[in-house]
Amino acid sequence: MAKNLFDDFRDIDTGERTPLDDFIDTLNVRLIGRGESETRITNLRDFVLPTFLLVYCKTGTLRLSHGGEDTILEPDSLYIFSPYELYSLTRLGKTRVKFYYLMFNVAPYMSRYYLAASALSSADALFLQEGQYGRFGFTLEELSSFAKLENGLSATLRQLIKLILARILYDQHVTGKNLPLMKHGRGHALISQAFQYTENHLNEPLIINNIIREASTSKTSLDRAFHDILDTTPSKALMRLKIDHSMEMLRLNTPVQTIARDLGFYSVYHFSNTFKAVTGIRPTRYRGEFFAYSHFHQERGLL
Numbered sequence: 001m002a003k004n005l006f007d008d009f010r011d012i013d014t015g016e017r018t019p020l021d022d023f024i025d026t027l028n029v030r031l032i033g034r035g036e037s038e039t040r041i042t043n044l045r046d047f048v049l050p051t052f053l054l055v056y057c058k059t060g061t062l063r064l065s066h067g068g069e070d071t072i073l074e075p076d077s078l079y080i081f082s083p084y085e086l087y088s089l090t091r092l093g094k095t096r097v098k099f100y101y102l103m104f105n106v107a108p109y110m111s112r113y114y115l116a117a118s119a120l121s122s123a124d125a126l127f128l129q130e131g132q133y134g135r136f137g138f139t140l141e142e143l144s145s146f147a148k149l150e151n152g153l154s155a156t157l158r159q160l161i162k163l164i165l166a167r168i169l170y171d172q173h174v175t176g177k178n179l180p181l182m183k184h185g186r187g188h189a190l191i192s193q194a195f196q197y198t199e200n201h202l203n204e205p206l207i208i209n210n211i212i213r214e215a216s217t218s219k220t221s222l223d224r225a226f227h228d229i230l231d232t233t234p235s236k237a238l239m240r241l242k243i244d245h246s247m248e249m250l251r252l253n254t255p256v257q258t259i260a261r262d263l264g265f266y267s268v269y270h271f272s273n274t275f276k277a278v279t280g281i282r283p284t285r286y287r288g289e290f291f292a293y294s295h296f297h298q299e300r301g302l303l
Contacts, residue, residue, distance in 0.1 A: 024166045029158040033103040044089045048279045050247030053081040056137030060097030063090045078137040082116040086280045187225035198238045204264045243278045250287040
């Protein structure tokens with residue numbers, strides 16, 4: 001009679017589940033773009049992105065300025081850019097920069113916010129550890145040769161992104177970093193309600209009192225939840241959500257007047273000032289730099 005080997009393997013995972021495990025399991029990755037690119041650009045200053053961008057450098061060296069600190073991206077290094085963070089890049093040396101990239105978002109929105117605001121906002125030092133994440137980039141390079149297997153490849157790349165994010169989250173958790181995503185309870189529920197209400201009323205002005213009334217809470221409770229969990233105010237966090245949508249609309253070349261109207265701003269002037277306060281640049285400059293960058297690469301067949 002053949003032996004059933006089930007009992008020999010079923011207890012291999014003996015660790016207890018944590019909120020971090022649950023967070024990673026429920027993380028939904030949406031792949032927006034992928035590819036291989038090269039650039040001769042020597043400087044790219046003060047730019048922002050509306051999504052996460054994972055980059056694996058194959059040739060060339062870049063100095064990345066972010067949050068007042070510099071990170072050197074050399075061949076075989078991997079880096080993840082967060083939405084709305086302000087970055088600058090400078091090429092070091094004359095070697096052309098070649099890289100592989102994945103552009104992605106995550107859902108639900110609170111998961112995206114946690115990743116950008118906590119896990120990745122201070123993760124620069126993680127990427128400096130030699131060999132720590134390079135092997136993920138090598139996997140990305142290998143997968144790029146299977147371009148014709150579109151459906152299966154997309155699913156595989158989404159899993160690769162989850163694996164990288166999981167490694168970053170666990171590395172920070174193991175080193176004792178108290179991630180906001182580990183917190184649960186009434187405050188977490190209030191924040192989720194606030195984001196959901198704003199999503200459902202994007203074409204209306206952002207009025208915090210309406211959210212307080214919808215959530216049957218108080219201003220003090222809502223303020224405390226955002227401060228304790230996200231280290232920001234409700235107005236700043238929820239306005240950033242509106243700017244998130246505006247950046248995607250700018251990339252689609254939607255008129256600024258339409259964006260201001262559809263996202264509940266009082267005027268184009270109000271929208272432009274808010275966009276600059278959040279991202280550091282005007283919406284017209286963001287759109288101009290985005291299309292100039294796209295045109296530069298399309299002319300050279302790099303995108």
